[in-house]
Amino acid sequence: MPPVVEAIDLHRTYKTTTGTFRRRSLEVEAVRGVSFEIAEGELFGLLGPNGAGKTTTIKMLITLLIPTAGQARVLGRDVVEDAHWVRERIGYVFGGDRGLYERLSALDNLRYFAELYGVEPKQQRARIHELLELVGLEGREKERVEGYSRGMRQRLHIARGLLHDPPVLFLDEPTIGVDPVGARELRSMIAGLKAAGKTVLLTTHYMFEADALCDRIAVVAKGKIVAEGTPRDLKASVAEGVVVEIEVYGIEEEKVEALRAIPGVTSVAVEDRDQAQVVVVQADTETEPTHAVLARLDGVSLGRVTTREPTLEDAYVALVTQE
Amino acid sequence: MSARAIRLARTGAVGWWMNLKMVSQSAFDGLLAILWPLFFGTVAFFMFRAGGDPETLVYASLGAAVMGVWTATSVPAGSALQRHRWNGTLELVVAAPTPFSLTLLSLTTATSTVGIYCMTATLLWGRFAFGIDVPFEDPVALAVAIPTTIVSIGLLGFLLAVAFARYRTAWTLGAMLEYPVWLVGGFLVPLSLFPDWVRPISWLLAPTWGMNAIRDAATGAGSAWPDIAMCVALGAGYTTAGVLVTNRVLAAARRRATLSLT
Amino acid sequence: MTSLRIFAVGGLISFRALFGFMSPWIFVPTLVVTPLFQILLFAYIGRSAGIQDDAFYVVGNAIQYAAVPCLFAMTFTIAGERFNQTLGPILVSPARRLPLFLGRSVPVIVNGAFVAALSLLLGSLVLDVEVPGSAIAPLALVIVLASASCTGLGLVLAGIGLRVREQAVMLNIVFGLLLVFTGANVPVDELPAWMEATSRLLPFTHAIEAARELVAGGTLDAVSGLLVRELAIGAVYAVLGYAFLRFMERQGRVHATLEKV
Numbered sequence: 045m046p047p048v049v050e051a052i053d054l055h056r057t058y059k060t061t062t063g064t065f066r067r068r069s070l071e072v073e074a075v076r077g078v079s080f081e082i083a084e085g086e087l088f089g090l091l092g093p094n095g096a097g098k099t100t101t102i103k104m105l106i107t108l109l110i111p112t113a114g115q116a117r118v119l120g121r122d123v124v125e126d127a128h129w130v131r132e133r134i135g136y137v138f139g140g141d142r143g144l145y146e147r148l149s150a151l152d153n154l155r156y157f158a159e160l161y162g163v164e165p166k167q168q169r170a171r172i173h174e175l176l177e178l179v180g181l182e183g184r185e186k187e188r189v190e191g192y193s194r195g196m197r198q199r200l201h202i203a204r205g206l207l208h209d210p211p212v213l214f215l216d217e218p219t220i221g222v223d224p225v226g227a228r229e230l231r232s233m234i235a236g237l238k239a240a241g242k243t244v245l246l247t248t249h250y251m252f253e254a255d256a257l258c259d260r261i262a263v264v265a266k267g268k269i270v271a272e273g274t275p276r277d278l279k280a281s282v283a284e285g286v287v288v289e290i291e292v293y294g295i296e297e298e299k300v301e302a303l304r305a306i307p308g309v310t311s312v313a314v315e316d317r318d319q320a321q322v323v324v325v326q327a328d329t330e331t332e333p334t335h336a337v338l339a340r341l342d343g344v345s346l347g348r349v350t351t352r353e354p355t356l357e358d359a360y361v362a363l364v365t366q367e
Numbered sequence: 368m369s370a371r372a373i374r375l376a377r378t379g380a381v382g383w384w385m386n387l388k389m390v391s392q393s394a395f396d397g398l399l400a401i402l403w404p405l406f407f408g409t410v411a412f413f414m415f416r417a418g419g420d421p422e423t424l425v426y427a428s429l430g431a432a433v434m435g436v437w438t439a440t441s442v443p444a445g446s447a448l449q450r451h452r453w454n455g456t457l458e459l460v461v462a463a464p465t466p467f468s469l470t471l472l473s474l475t476t477a478t479s480t481v482g483i484y485c486m487t488a489t490l491l492w493g494r495f496a497f498g499i500d501v502p503f504e505d506p507v508a509l510a511v512a513i514p515t516t517i518v519s520i521g522l523l524g525f526l527l528a529v530a531f532a533r534y535r536t537a538w539t540l541g542a543m544l545e546y547p548v549w550l551v552g553g554f555l556v557p558l559s560l561f562p563d564w565v566r567p568i569s570w571l572l573a574p575t576w577g578m579n580a581i582r583d584a585a586t587g588a589g590s591a592w593p594d595i596a597m598c599v600a601l602g603a604g605y606t607t608a609g610v611l612v613t614n615r616v617l618a619a620a621r622r623r624a625t626l627s628l629t
Numbered sequence: 630m631t632s633l634r635i636f637a638v639g640g641l642i643s644f645r646a647l648f649g650f651m652s653p654w655i656f657v658p659t660l661v662v663t664p665l666f667q668i669l670l671f672a673y674i675g676r677s678a679g680i681q682d683d684a685f686y687v688v689g690n691a692i693q694y695a696a697v698p699c700l701f702a703m704t705f706t707i708a709g710e711r712f713n714q715t716l717g718p719i720l721v722s723p724a725r726r727l728p729l730f731l732g733r734s735v736p737v738i739v740n741g742a743f744v745a746a747l748s749l750l751l752g753s754l755v756l757d758v759e760v761p762g763s764a765i766a767p768l769a770l771v772i773v774l775a776s777a778s779c780t781g782l783g784l785v786l787a788g789i790g791l792r793v794r795e796q797a798v799m800l801n802i803v804f805g806l807l808l809v810f811t812g813a814n815v816p817v818d819e820l821p822a823w824m825e826a827t828s829r830l831l832p833f834t835h836a837i838e839a840a841r842e843l844v845a846g847g848t849l850d851a852v853s854g855l856l857v858r859e860l861a862i863g864a865v866y867a868v869l870g871y872a873f874l875r876f877m878e879r880q881g882r883v884h885a886t887l888e889k890v
Contacts, residue, residue, distance in 0.1 A: 058624055106462055110621045131464045142455025147389045159381040160463040160470065162374075204459075399798045406805030411674055413815040418678030536654040543658035546666035556673040 046120055047081035048212055048243040049088075049105060054078045055113035056100050074100040076267035077114070082245060087238040089258035090247040093364050097267040098247040102216050105245070106136050118212060132162060135205035135213045139220035141197060146190040150181060150200050153189060154207065161208040175203040179233065195226030202233060213237060215246045219253065231257060251360050265364035279356050284329045285310065287354050288337055291320050291347030302340045309333055311362040320347055326354060326362055378465050382473030383480070390443075390481050400481060401488040404435035408489050411555050412497045422586075428493035428501050429585055430554035433578050435485025436520050437548050443478045444524035445541015447471065448532045461617060468613040471528055472606065476521030483517065504587030512584045512591050512598075516577025519602035523573055526609040532616045554578055573601040664694035664748040665755065671814045672756055681816075683756040688840045689813035691748035692775050692833055696807050699741040699776055700800050703783030704790045706733050707874070730871060734780050741776035742769075760844055767849040768840060774856055775836035778863025779807075782832050784870025791877045812837050832866065835859040 056075040075097040082088040090098045103109040105116050107127040116123045118130045145153050151172065158168045176182040179199035192200065198218060205213060215234065219227040234257055237244055248254055254261050255275045263271040263278070271278060295314065303312045303323070308331030313324045323341075327333040334351060391397065408431030415423040443450075448471075451457040460470050493499040503509060527544070531537035550556065551565060552574040558566065569575045580594035619625075672686040746769065753760055760768070786803060790796040808814070810824060811833040817825050828834045836859045839852035 056624075103458075108458055108462055108621060109624055128464055131462055134462075136459065136462055140455070142453075143459055145385070145389060145454070145456065147392045148385060152385060152388065156381065156385045157459070157463075159378050160460065160465045162464050165377065393795075396795075396798065399801055402802060403805060406808050409809050410671070410814045413819070414671075414674055414678045414680060417680050417815070417819060420678075423678060534654065536652065536658075539655050539658040543662050546663060546670055550666060550670050550673065555670070556677045560673055560676055 045084055048084050048086075048119055049082040049245060050117040051078055051080050051101065051105065051114070052116065053114040054101060054104055054111050054116060056097075056104060056109060057112045074267055075104070075111075078264070078267070078269055079114075080262050080269065080272065082243055084243055085238065085241055086259045087234070087244045087246065087257055089254040089261040090245065090264055091249065091251065091254045091261050091360065092247075092264035093249055096264040096364070098264055099216055101264070102136075102214050102245065102247055106134055106214050107131055132208070133210050133212060135208070135210040136216075137201045137205040137213065137218055138216040139198065139201075139218050139222075141194060141221075143201060144189045144192075144197060144204075147188060149186050149188055150176075150192070151185040153200065154185075154204060157204050158207045163208050171207060171209075172203075175206055178206075179203045180229070193226075195222045195230070198222055198226070198230055199233070202230070206237075211242060213242050213244045215244060217247055217249070219248070219250070251357050255356055263360060263363045270363045271359075275356065278359050281359060285354050286327055286329065286331075286333070287352050287358055288325045288327070288334050289348075289350045289352070290323045290325070290337065290341065291317075291349070292323055292341070293320050293345040293347070295321060295323060295341075295344055299341060299344060303337060306333055306336045306340065307331070311365060313361050313365050324358070324361070326358055375466075375469060379469050379473045382470055383477050386474045386477035387480055390478055397481070397484065400435070400439050401485055403438055404431050404485050404489050405492050407431060407434060407549075408492065409496070412493065412499070416497070424493075424497065424499045425501055425586060426582060427555055428490060428497075428499045429582055430578065431493070432486040432489040433516065433552075433574065433581065434549050434554050435489055436479055436482030436517055437552070437554075437574055438545055439482040439485055440475060440479040440520050440524040441527065441544050441548065442538075442542050444475050444528045445531055445544075446538035447474055447528040449535070449537055461620075466610075466613075467617055468525070468529070468606075468610040471613065472522065472525045472609070475524035475528055476518055479517050479521035479524060482520070486513070501585055502587070503585060505584045505591065508584035508591040508595070509581065512577065512580035512595055515595050515598045515602075516574070516581060519573035519577055519598045519605070522602045522605040522609070526605040526612070529609055529612045529616055532620075548572060548574055551575070552578055571601070573598050573605070576601065660698060660744045661747060661751070664691065664697075664744065665751050667694055668748060668752040669755070672752075675814075684753075684758045684844050685841065686814060687749060687752035687756060687758050688844055689811075689837050691745050691752055692772065692837050692840060693807055693811055693813035694748055695741040695745040695772075695776050696779055696804050696833070698744045699737055699779040700783045700786055700803060702737045702740060703734060703780055704787045704796055704800060706737065707787040707790065730784065730874060734784065734867075737783065738773070738776045738780045741780060742773045745772045745776060758844075761846055764843040764846070767843050767852070770849070771836050771840045771843065771852070771856065771859075774859050774863070775833055775840075778832040778836065778859050778866070781863040781866030781870060785866055785873055786870075788870055788873035788877050791874075807831060807833060810834070830862065832859070832862055835862070 054075055055073070055077060058072045058074055060070050060072060078097065078101055080088070090101065092098050100109065104111050105118065105123060107123050107130055110124055119133055121129050123130050145156070148156070154172045154175070155168065158172060159165075163171060173182065176185050179202055181196065181199055181203065184196070189197065189200070202218070205215075218234065219230050222230060231253065234244065234246065238257075238259075246254070246257065258275065260272070260274050261278060262269045271281070273281075300312055300314060300323070303309060303325055306325075306327075309325055309327045311324075311326045315322045315324060325333055325337055334349070338346075338349070408427065411427045411431060412424060415427050448457065451460065461467055463470075490501055493501070527541055528537075531540045534540060551561070551569050552572055553569060554574075558569055558575075561569075576594045576597040580591040580598060583589040583594065584591040668687050668690045671690055672683045675681050675683070675686050749760075749768070749772070752758065782803075786800065789799065793799055810820075810828040811817075811831055812820075812828060813833070817828050817834060817838070820828065835855040839855040839859070842852050842855075843849070
């Protein structure tokens with residue numbers, strides 16, 4: 045079976061200008077060679093921190109951006125050459141408050157988008173009501189969107205994306221800013237989409253979300269894919285190893301570098317937690333780094349020191365922070 | 368008519384209706400849209416009254432009525448794309464299979480339709496505050512001339528909206544054209560008063576012909592039909608030019624990644 | 630910070646903020662092209678109706694259009710603070726209010742006078758209107774006074790603007806009222822009695838009359854009475870505006886509306 049979505053060495057550069065009088069133009073490479081394939085019925089995750097290039101990648105796939113280099117295909121057709129054909133078969137849902145007509149009711153919003161996305165007039169009414177029920181908004185569809193909460197808007201977005209029953213869905217951070225209960229409902233809806241046979245590309249920076257929902261994940265950092273595989277594969281890649289967490293109250297960069305230099309250490313990251321910082325040192329199983337680490341931290345105020353097994357989150361942090 | 372044409376017409380109509388709903392909802396904006404041409408009309412009425420020729424008052428009343436339609440269209444047209452961008456809906460609409468020019472066109476014709484309120488208010492104001500009685504010599508021609516003028520103004524608005532799409536300050540350019548079209552369209556001033564080189568500019572503007580048509584139909588001073596025909600022809604011209612420009616603007620936006628930038 | 634420093638520094642920063650926002654792409658269409666076309670519009674209507682002369686309309690509209698920079702800039706300077714949510718921090722500061730608000734009005738007055746002067750110049754050039762050389766300096770004075778007087782009104786509107794959501798609508802309506810009532814295009818004595826009475830209470834009316842006399846060859850002495858009246862009107866608005874802003878500030882603290890955009 046041919047893949048439903050193909051990204052082939054995608055590149056995208058942005059030109060921005062700075063300054064008012066002496067305009068300088070800067071080139072930012074947001075996506076630097078991203079390739080992956082999504083099979084039919086798969087729920088594929090693009091996981092990465094903000095600014096990694098996930099949204100840019102999605103926008104190239106949904107025909108909103110032309111790649112600076114590389115190719116993308118959806119259902120076998122090129123997204124640049126056959127944009128119109130592709131648009132009829134994809135759904136796009138993104139997180140946040142925008143993207144709806146505030147002054148119109150939810151029903152009117154759906155009617156309008158149904159028309160724009162080419163849903164047959166005879167089927168529009170039934171389809172809209174079916175979707176309102178699916179996302180749990182029936183009974184509130186006559187209210188104006190300006191009164192909707194973030195969670196409700198997200199659900200309306202999903203309904204909108206499904207209006208023309210597209211076989212492929214692109215979800216860009218759909219649960220961002222939604223309260224935990226609402227987010228959980230949204231996630232079960234997304235799982236339901238896969239169960240209905242749709243192919244889904246999901247971007248997110250929530251690891252547990254990718255872990256819970258996706259069949260396969262690609263970890264993106266600084267415009268490149270740094271790891272790809274099933275959640276289990278990714279966890280396995282770090283299952284060996286040990287993580288030492290040391291609470292510190294201020295640490296200099298040289299000390300952090302010194303820690304990185306310890307043989308066997310695979311990554312060192314410094315996180316802010318409450319009043320202090322935590323230095324997270326990952327090392328392979330051969331090493332027992334605690335002594336070496338504490339020795340290098342001589343002179344730094346220390347708090348608690350804990351040793352534990354790595355989690356998927358550690359794998360993720362290690363992947364996205366390495367140079 | 369092919370199935371596709373029917374489909375496009377329906378989509379355009381639904382778009383027009385939805386946009387009309389959205390535009391009609393702000394009571395304050397509506398108030399301003401109606402009051403604004405009244406201020407200028409009032410001044411014009413005083414001036415023409417002092418001038419002593421009652422026929423000019425009738426012309427002024429009709430002129431002020433159409434001024435409202437132009438204002439209702441030109442000012443939002445400049446900022447149409449920008450507002451869509453801020454709203455986050457620009458991308459969704461561009462990513463849809465419906466041609467973007469159709470979506471934009473239904474937006475600008477909806478704003479010019481709101482101009483009907485302005486027209487009515489201005490004519491009523493002229494009648495009750497200044498005693499200006501506007502005749503209806505040729506009601507059939509009038510019934511055709513008014514919607515034709517409104518639609519062709521909406522189509523000119525569409526062309527403006529895309530022509531100014533590149534500029535982040537497009538709203539100022541749209542607003543800047545408010546007075547010039549009032550002037551050069553011959554709404555309150557006969558075109559014969561202007562230097563010759565202004566004439567061709569007036570002729571390229573559908574509002575000029577629409578204004579003529581409405582005047583002729585109301586006062587019976589001439590036949591409105593040739594003017595109506597010119598209006599339709601220009602409207603078609605604006606649409607063609609607008610569609611071409613839209614496609615180029617969108618292609619450039621996709622290459623330069625300017626669709627979502629605020 | 631002493632009052633003088635608050636006045637000067639606050640004014641300067643506000644000036645930069647105002648002009649930082651004003652790119653040429655906004656300034657030229659809104660404050661150069663549009664007033665010129667307003668002048669042309671009414672001059673041609675005048676020609677069509679066969680009344681007055683071009684000079685009448687050039688002066689009237691050049692000054693009346695200053696309402697745009699004066700009213701809008703003043704309101705947005707204050708409302709802009711509210712939008713950026715800097716209004717709260719400013720009002721919480723111990724800075725004295727009078728130099729604070731007055732300092733902010735200086736760049737607005739300067740801007741307004743500049744726009745009026747430019748429109749007057751361009752309008753005269755395009756329509757071939759003669760302005761006697763002796764009138765130039767007195768005209769400059771009249772323009773500054775007119776701008777100051779309207780900015781006073783701007784302070785009042787700024788206060789109202791703090792409570793109202795649709796400020797642009799309010800400002801456009803006031804602009805329209807000034808167009809009709811100030812004699813910009815219709816001599817005030819030709820208006821119905823109640824309108825004439827109202828116009829004598831508004832900014833611009835006396836300044837426009839004075840400016841027309843100066844362009845017709847009158848002396849500064851002859852129009853000094855008008856100028857005093859214009860200044861007085863502006864001062865009354867400024868005092869009202871200031872009082873109103875203080876009141877709104879107190880209301881805002883009582884009802885927690887300061888930060889509501």
